[in-house]
Amino acid sequence: MRKITLNISTSPHVIIGLSTDTIMKHVVYALLPAAAFGVYAFGWNALLVMMTTSVGAVLTEHFLCKWSDKPSTVSDYSALLAGLLLGMTLPPIFPLWMAFLGSVITIALGKFIFGGLGNNVFNPALVGRAFLQAAFPVAITTWLQPFLPERFYSVASSIYAWPFMRPTVDAVSGATPLSAFKFDKVSTEAYDMAMGICSGSVGETSTVIIILGGIYLAWRKMMNWRIPISIILTVFAFSAVFYMIDDKVYPSPFFTIFSGGLMLGAIFMATDMVSSPITSAGVWLYGAIIGLLTVVIRLWGGLPEGVMYAILLGNAISPHIDNLVRPRVYGTTKKLTVS
């Protein structure tokens, strides 16, 4: 009788065939069209910024793993994703050394210090961006006009600014729809913002492309679609109330949902699985809180944009949401304690 070698494994012996690195990879794929549009609109500047943050994040992850004697976790694509997301939230003419510093902060303080993938409390890319916003308030609010004719022939000099030097701004700067509205009360057509014909961060301008990326992820079941729906509905409803009270002072709800980083944040940042609530019921509340905070910061805060801080605050309370929204265990009246 021939010899047979049998493997022993534990049940279940079939799995759904999805893996964490595949999910991360597909989120990167879903971001690429919006990133490509950023390059199309802002030229090589945008490409340089995104490449710097992506490479910076991957290198930081790799060296931190080596430094702490752990196998490198670069291959799970989560560092690349965080880096790319950070790049997409920065202005196109952001000095590269600052962008690189931001990507180091993203991985080191946003992710690694908590214990790496799966343990971060906040969305790492937004931790990096919050750091940059605090450290370089001028550079991060210096915008470039889209579709400048020379965008594929030259690169803005501020991009090459030496570390710790004040960057010189020679590019044709433009105001984002949000800052234009906030400071000059100039409204931009929702159609232009949906199509990306406006200033803004590298990857946030074309909301239509971002939405298509989100639909792809939701279709592949790699994103909790409830989160963006909840955020966008809340923002729309909440800002519609104020628009109806006084349409001279407050922007229209369409302007609110298509402007700034709301779509990018709602679809790709707030949906970060690690820092969002775990139950399907909880994410509705989570999205609503982010939506409310976004509108509050945008309407009454000092800054024109509020998505970043809204999501970070949402991340902070998401464990508490898990505690609040607990499913009832089958056959009991008891609700699970979660955290």
Place this chain on the structure above:
Amino acid sequence: MSILSLHTNTFKNGIHPPENKEDTRGLAIRQFPFANELIIPVTQHIGAPAEIIVREGQEVSRGQMIAKAVGYVSVPIHSPVSGIVKKVALVPTISGSKAPGVFIQAFPSSGQEVAEGYCIDYKTASADEILKAIQDAGIVGLGGAAFPTHVKLKVPEGKVCDELIINGIECEPYLTTDHRVMLEQGDDIYMGIRYLMKVTGAKAAIIGIEGNKQDAADYLNSIKPDDIPVSVKVVPVKYPQGSEKMLITAILGKEVPSGGLPLDVNVVTVNIATVAEIGRLLPFGRGIQERVITITGPAVKKKGNYRIPIGTPLRFVLDHVGIVDDIAEIYMGGPMMGPAVADLDISITKGTSGILVFGSKDVVHTDNIYPCIKCGACVDACPISLNPSKLGILAKFESYDRMVTDFNLMDCFECGSCSYVCPSHIPLVQYFRLSKSRYKRKQALNQN
């Protein structure tokens, strides 16, 4: 049921693994040949192992009792073949440990006539007589758990059984035994139900069938007898609907209390193959000597549904159906809950519902375990709404007490849905099995 009722003929959460039943669902049950030597372990059921009552060299006839029940939660074992007892010795079992067993060499030229006992007539026999007959026939749950059926059917003082639910769900992928039994043994099933109605005193019997077996439901409806209040209910396909608790929720919309039994909601559930076996054996006073098993999987050449004598060595089964050269893993039962086989010398027992053979390229095994990313897929899959993500993290920290007290670990019935959906390939259900046994051991130590 009112129109406002939110009950939707199924239970909460659950998963939809590929069914893979196409290869064998259309194949009629075929009788399997006798092996030269059958190996019958005494630990074929949950409860006290049966006690061997034959000696080496003794001739036994097919259907003769060879091991008797010890106590109430135990059933006897009958010889699956006419032959001679070659040896009474320790035999390997699926669990990995050895158990006492009987080696019977078949008489090559025997007619293999089955020994008969006293006929139990459902019209005249009392409930206790039927229960005794079910125990004497060696009947256990044939769905895989192998729990003695008479224990389950006994309605204790103070409890009532309103509904008898017959479990024809067969939600495990690949398996088609219950499907074939329903299509081919309809009369046996209704005969079995007559016995069970009498035993439990149930007011109605409901046969629960998943939507992927509509033909079986139609057939059972078409031959439905008038003398018993029985109905057939088709529910949407979802794993793990074949679990007792999930099935009761799907059919009646009731939840069995945590730590409780179906009788706490006035229900008794029995697997359909078990019912068919009761209906087939009791009128002749016979005992179980064979059972229907699906042999399938990508590495099997002659896939099919076979009626195989208990005690047939796995090696003989595989030689007979033919397997491809590079086999990697063999599972007893379905792919979601069935254990992997470590030893080809084990034999078919009463609890074996399927044999799955996977080649090395069919095994989706991965060593690449990522950290939990809290995606919540397991939370959305768990049919009893536990939080497998949190439980998995606590298991790593060996916080067994917290797992049990705060996170209801003991309610987990190890369906494997969480492991199935986990993108990080965390072996959650394996953690939970381990945590449960460690917790129980700790409790036992604390008591001493």
